[in-house]
Amino acid sequence: MSLWNYLVIPFGYIMRFCYSLFNSYGVALFLYAIITRVLLLPLSIKQQKTQLNMVRLKPYQDELMKKYGGNKQRYQQELMNLYQREGYSPMSSCLPTFIQLPIIMLIYTIVRRPLTYLAGFSLTEIWTKMQPYIEKFPDVFKGVTAENFNRYELQLFTHLSSDGVIDINSKFLGIFDLALKPSEFLKDGNFMLILIPILAGVTAWLTGYVSQKLSPTMATDPSSAGSMKMMNIVMPLISVWISYTYTSALGLYWIASNIVAIGQTFLLNKLYSPKKVLAEVEDKMRKEKEAEKEKRRLAAERRALSNNKNSKKKRAVNAQNAARLKAAEAQKTEDTEEKTGE
DSSP states (O other): OOHHHHHHHHHHHHHHHHHHHHSOHHHHHHHHHHHHHHHTHHHHHHHHHHHHHHHHHHHHHHHHHHHHTTOHHHHHHHHHHHHHHHTOOGGGGTHHHHHHHHHHHHHHHHHHOHHHHTSOOOHHHHHHHHHHHHHHOTTTTTTOOTTTGGGGHHHHHHHHHHTTOSOOOOEETTTEETTSOGGGHHHHTOGGGGHHHHHHHHHHHHHHHHHHHHOHHHHHOHHHHHHHHHHHHHHHHHHHHHHHHSOHHHHHHHHHHHHHHHHHHHHHHHHSOHHHHHHHHHHHHHHHHHHHHHHHHHHHHHHHHHHHHHHHHHHHHHHHHHHHHHHHHHHHHHHHHHHHHO
């Protein structure tokens, strides 16, 4: 057994526990989404705090852009100096995301392999149960081999559930059969299934929209506005496509995960508010500018006072010199008159 399989096992137990509480696959997926989001909460908090550091630097970065915007090399140099002075590393914002990626892949593995981690079948049992369906549905199981058959669990789950071979309540709200694919809603006659990929796309878009609106750096930074706009288009489309082509269970989990993510975003922004931090930084910068302005005013007054004193002293010296000159001239005149009298 590979290391990956050992890592997946705890998440499999979580999914089985969620199903055992309500005997409903749909409710289990919602609980699973909540629990896994809670497990990832420390990383999300770390990411939120990193975003606050970015927010604190945003006004200073804007000042540098105004000052050195025409000189990109100087701007980058001053920006790196700012990061170094404040002890901020741009790569620190990527670390929590990188750590979450393998965990998210583990979570999706559980959802994509319900026969292993929900029904509790061994690989041998899955391969055995798959044999008649490989012959019956060659297009569905095209390319399946003894080495890769576990990739076709969702397809087998659909047929085993339809034939009543597995005892898993795949109904959700009485109208969604999570073992079926939305792409086959016309053939199956379950027209409500088409709502799942639509809701997956809508909730994916809302997740990005809420995150962008609550983050002042994303909302005001023109350099990232284009990429964020593109992400808000691409991610919902990917959600729709995956939810449409795979079983409804995967789409429902995506919906549940997006809803929980939106709630988590509101909670984290309440606890660690970027807008509040930005307002504090802008107020601090305003006070610093006012203090600098007052400092310059006082310096100007001191220079003016010094110049005034120098002017008075100079006038006094000039007056003294004029008096001495006048006295010398008077003395000279007096001496001349005495000589003339003699």
